[in-house]
Amino acid sequence: xxxxxxxxxxxxxxxxxxxxxxxxxxxxxxxxxxxxxxxxxxxxxxxxxxxxxxxxxxxxxxxxxxxxxxxxxxxxxxxxxxxxxxxxxxxxxxxxxxxxxxxxxxxxxxxxxxxxxxxxxxxxxxxxxxxxxxxxxxxxxxxxxxxxxxxxxxxxxxx
Amino acid sequence: xxxxxxxxxxxxxxxxxxxxxxxxxxxxxxxxxxxxxxxxxxxxxxxxxxxxxxxxxxxxxxxxxxxxxxxxxxxxxxxxxxxxxxxxxxxxxxxxxxxxxxxxxxxxxxxxxxxxxxxxxxxxxxxxxxxxxxxxxxxxxxxxxxxxxxxxxxxxxxxxxxxxxxxxxxxxxxxxxxxxxxxxxxxxxxxxxxxxxxxxxxxxxxxxxxxxxxxxxxxxxxxxxxxxxxxxxxxxxxxxxxxxxxxxxxxxxxxxxxxxxxxxxxxxxxxxxxxxxxxxxxxxxxxxxxxxxxxxxxxxxxxxxxxxxxxxxxxxxxxxxxxxxxxxxxxxxxxxxxxxxxxxxxxxxxxxxxxxxxxxxx
Numbered sequence: 408x409x410x411x412x413x414x415x416x417x418x419x420x421x422x423x424x425x426x427x428x429x430x431x432x433x434x435x436x437x438x439x440x441x442x443x444x445x446x447x448x449x450x451x452x453x454x455x456x457x458x459x460x461x462x463x464x465x466x467x468x469x470x471x472x473x474x475x476x477x478x479x480x481x482x483x484x485x486x487x488x489x490x491x492x493x494x495x496x497x498x499x500x501x502x503x504x505x506x507x508x509x510x511x512x513x514x515x516x517x518x519x520x521x522x523x524x525x526x527x528x529x530x531x532x533x534x535x536x537x538x539x540x541x542x543x544x545x546x547x548x549x550x551x552x553x554x555x556x557x558x559x560x561x562x563x564x565x566x
Numbered sequence: 567x568x569x570x571x572x573x574x575x576x577x578x579x580x581x582x583x584x585x586x587x588x589x590x591x592x593x594x595x596x597x598x599x600x601x602x603x604x605x606x607x608x609x610x611x612x613x614x615x616x617x618x619x620x621x622x623x624x625x626x627x628x629x630x631x632x633x634x635x636x637x638x639x640x641x642x643x644x645x646x647x648x649x650x651x652x653x654x655x656x657x658x659x660x661x662x663x664x665x666x667x668x669x670x671x672x673x674x675x676x677x678x679x680x681x682x683x684x685x686x687x688x689x690x691x692x693x694x695x696x697x698x699x700x701x702x703x704x705x706x707x708x709x710x711x712x713x714x715x716x717x718x719x720x721x722x723x724x725x726x727x728x729x730x731x732x733x734x735x736x737x738x739x740x741x742x743x744x745x746x747x748x749x750x751x752x753x754x755x756x757x758x759x760x761x762x763x764x765x766x767x768x769x770x771x772x773x774x775x776x777x778x779x780x781x782x783x784x785x786x787x788x789x790x791x792x793x794x795x796x797x798x799x800x801x802x803x804x805x806x807x808x809x810x811x812x813x814x815x816x817x818x819x820x821x822x823x824x825x826x827x828x829x830x831x832x833x834x835x836x837x838x839x840x841x842x843x844x845x846x847x848x849x850x851x852x853x854x855x856x857x858x859x860x861x862x863x864x865x866x867x868x869x870x871x872x873x874x875x876x877x878x879x880x881x882x883x884x885x886x887x888x889x890x891x892x893x894x895x896x897x898x899x900x901x902x903x904x905x906x907x908x909x910x911x912x913x914x915x916x917x918x919x920x921x922x923x924x925x926x927x928x
Contacts, residue, residue: 418906425887425890425891428890428891429886429887429890431890432628432886432889432890433628433886435627435628435629435630436624436627436628436886439627441630442627442630442631442632443630443631444630444631444632446632446635
């Protein structure tokens with residue numbers, strides 16, 4: 408008797424769960440707003456990428472052309488495939504102390520795997536990911552970028 | 567000659583008479599067969615191309631995608647472009663394959679669906695051959711396609727193909743029973759196997775309403791079992807991509823592959839058309855006995871529109887569950903048939919016989 412009840416229970420639960428599945432896909436079918444596809448080259452002007460999308464590594468500068476990079480080189484050490492090269496220089500401060508600053512923060516986009524270790528480990532949050540993703544160029548030397556802008560300085564208060 | 571889109575019988579009779587008037591009866595029959603063959607061939611191609619496009623669109627919308635949208639407005643010429651491409655693809659010769667059977671297999675699959683198409687009543691008088699055992703004939707012919715699938719699998723000289731073909735064989739042997747039994751349920755109610763009479767009997771109330779509960783159960787079983795018979799998802803383990811590359815048609819390329827592909831969609835159409843004819847009144851408009859005004863409005867819509875509309879709705883249902891459910895394992899497939907469908911179906915036929923005996927139907 409118990410097995411008979413189990414048999415009909417199985418049929419009932421089976422049909423119920425199948426109908427639940429069909430209601431989900433049927434709902435997607437009648438609601439065109441659920442479509443996720445982006446028609447990329449057509450909507451290029453209006454396309455907005457996600458904030459956490461890893462496009463390429465950039466160094467944000469403020470309006471006074473100041474960045475936060477102290478030139479410590481932690482990003483260079485952490486990079487698994489040698490994408491980052493930090494070329495440092497020394498500067499004499501007003502108190503007469505010698506201080507290390509960056510001359511060039513070189514980023515080889517062609518070698519980057521977008522793992523994000525540099526951005527994650529930077530002690531002063533000097534690096535970030537931009538949402539730019541159209542990286543194709545005809546000359547690979549263009550993939551080597553200097554992230555600090557010419558004439559930029561270290562932001563006040565960042566050590 | 568009077569031509570009407572509501573009744574084609576006078577039109578077909580006129581063709582027959584004018585042919586017979588000018589030539590010997592044998593030649594007239596031969597020319598009639600040729601005309602019907604060409605018409606069905608054109609219909610076949612149009613339906614195949616349209617269904618491939620429809621399926622891609624339906625599945626895309628169900629998966630939150632857009633589907634084909636580049637070739638022509640809304641991508642409507644996509645399947646034509648695909649067909650042209652397939653026509654130009656090289657037919658790769660297979661080493662150690664059985665040459666004759668290998669090239670014969672796709673034609674058997676196509677012929678099986680072609681023969682079923684000839685017996686379907688599309689509209690009043692638009693019916694190539696009205697056999698008095700129509701339901702029986704359709705069952706026999708539609709299960710012939712598996713011979714082609716088995717041949718394709720065997721002749722390809724490929725493990726995947728053979729496994730796929732054998733699975734397909736096991737599937738058809740089991741599910742043919744369910745398809746037959748569910749049609750027998752309706753044959754009991756209708757008291758005839760002739761498709762034109764089955765349609766005529768549904769003038770005031772389609773069989774799915776007249777036969778109420780047993781007819782509904784028979785319909786559900788029919789639509790599931792015939793999906794399995796046409797090797798469509800969720801029962802497509804004959805071509806299970808993830809395990810068998812492409813199953814029985816792994817080795818086929820170009821237009822031969824296109825034949826298998828087209829036959830799958832035509833079989834879906836045929837299955838939906840049989841279900842329409844048997845359960846949903848074929849080309850009969852939706853009429854209610856006594857509601858004269860309502861019936862007049864419904865009768866304004868031509869019968870072939872009714873037929874294609876109902877068939878389209880059932881095709882959508884088949885696509886809907888293909889793109890919702892995951893593929894079954896072979897043991898699950900056989901359990902479903904032998905432990906659930908077959909016993910339910912046998913009891914269902916008995917209930918239907920009882921209902922007909924006691925007159926508990928409309």
